[in-house]
Amino acid sequence: MPLQTQYTKSSPMPRLDIDENSPYKQQLEKLLLEILNLGLIKGDFSHCNLEVIFVDSKTMREINRTHRGKDSTTDVLSFPLECDFVACDFMDSDFDFSPLDSTAAFERLLGSIVINTELAKAMSESYNHTLIDEISLLFIHGFLHILGYDHEVDNGEQRALEQRIIESIGLKQSLIVRVQGD
Numbered sequence: 001m002p003l004q005t006q007y008t009k010s011s012p013m014p015r016l017d018i019d020e021n022s023p024y025k026q027q028l029e030k031l032l033l034e035i036l037n038l039g040l041i042k043g044d045f046s047h048c049n050l051e052v053i054f055v056d057s058k059t060m061r062e063i064n065r066t067h068r069g070k071d072s073t074t075d076v077l078s079f080p081l082e083c084d085f086v087a088c089d090f091m092d093s094d095f096d097f098s099p100l101d102s103t104a105a106f107e108r109l110l111g112s113i114v115i116n117t118e119l120a121k122a123m124s125e126s127y128n129h130t131l132i133d134e135i136s137l138l139f140i141h142g143f144l145h146i147l148g149y150d151h152e153v154d155n156g157e158q159r160a161l162e163q164r165i166i167e168s169i170g171l172k173q174s175l176i177v178r179v180q181g182d
Contacts (some may be wrong), residue, residue, distance in 0.1 A: 012036055014048035014110060027132050028052060028139055031169070033138065038168050040161060041147065049113040050146065052139065060116040075119045076138040076147035080111040113142035127174055137172070140165055 016023045032050075035041065055063070068077075086179050114140050117131075124134035134148040140162060149158035166172070 012046055014045040014050045015048050017051040019054070022054060023163045024054070024135055025137070031136050031139060032143070033167050035135075035143070035165055037047065038165060040168075042166060045110070048108045048110050050110045050143070053112060053114045054117050055114055057116055057118040060114065060119070063114060073116060073119060075116050075123065077114045078111060078142040079114070080146045080148065083111050111146045113139060113146065115139065116141070127172060133171055137166065140171075162170045 015035055016025070016029055016032060017168060018028065036045070057073040060077070061071070064074050064160055065071045067079070072080075075177050091141070115135060117135070120134045120138060124131045144162055149161065151158040151162075
């Protein structure tokens with residue numbers, strides 16, 4: 001079955017808010033649709049937005065220092081906004097992401113994923129795969145954090161789901177597995 005490249009308001013997929021000129025926009029839209037089509041993540045996200053921002057290492061270092069107190073750059077950061085429902089528990093239910101008031105044209109912002117393209121390029125070269133593969137891995141990792149998964153405190157749930165997703169779509173080893181293997 002060919003991968004759907006466009007999505008509509010009736011799709012369970014959130015709208016990705018990415019700079020129109022980004023060379024990664026179309027690929028990440030396809031990736032997100034593929035992830036949701038796997039059926040591993042429940043919910044109708046059609047009334048949601050997900051912001052994706054690409055930055056350099058210097059900017060990422062500033063963001064990391066400001067928001068996490070770590071004076072170093074990193075590859076990906078996630079900032080979930082719907083904290084009242086974004087938690088692993090909602091994965092087991094059919095959470096209704098539809099607008100709170102059906103008469104209002106309202107979309108919920110799930111959060112923001114910030115990706116360091118300089119570090120992604122270096123990592124793609126280090127792991128001998130394409131830049132878009134590395135950005136895809138970073139996006140998947142960040143998206144799961146947006147949904148409330150946290151590999152630093154969970155019992156392996158994020159690691160397992162991340163691994164299932166990347167294996168299902170034919171990507172290389174997950175970020176969590178890579179870091180734990182170092």
